[in-house]
Amino acid sequence: MIPSRALFACLLLWSNCEAFSPSIGSRQSQLAQTVRKNDRFVPLQALDDSDDEPSTDDFIVNIGDLDDDDTAGVAVLDVSPTLYEQSQERMQQLQQKYRRSETDTGSAEFQIAGMTERIAYLTKHMQEHPKDFSTRRGLVALVNKRRRLLNFLIKDDASRYEEMISSLGIRHKPPGRVPDRSETYGRFPKQKAVKKHLVRKKK
Secondary structure, three states: OOOHHHHHHHHHHHHHHEEEEHHHHHHHHHHHOOOOOOOOOHHHHHHHHOOHHHHHHHHOOOOOOOOHHHOOOOOOOOOOOOHHHHHHHHHHHHHHHHOOOOOOOOOOOHHHHHHHHHHHHHHHHHHOOOOOOHHHHHHHHHHHHHHHHHHHHHHHHHHHHHHHHHHHHHEEEEOOOOOHHHHHHHHHHOOOOOOHHOOOOOO
């Protein structure tokens, strides 16, 4: 009969040997333990098998939320034309009124009519924003350009000029006649007499 101490030592030696040289079966069992059931890949088809409809909380907007009755208290955006759009409409109306023909886009009357409305719009803008110096510079340049066109128009067609300034309410001072040299310098005395002692004597 084998003593109990010798049996215990044999069992201990056999377990240590198995730990250093594990068998194939024990290796597979260890791998199976490391891979947990929750970490395994689950295909999408397995998730979509349920026929349960999603709850209404998952939707941003439910059916019936966009009815016409519910939009009664919602503020409606103002789609009225802006001041610039109104100015553009008036400019087109004035240009159509004073153009010479259907295809006229460059005559003096056409340009003056458009500039007058543009000047009125910029004048209102400058009253609200008096420190807008870039707009002030453009306004002064526009007034000067209209003045040059009016100077040309009064020479070309005086009746058309009178009609435009009266209907559009333009304040314009027509250029005067350019005086000749005698009118400019006639009021000054003529050149003084040459002093005799400064004149060189002819040899």
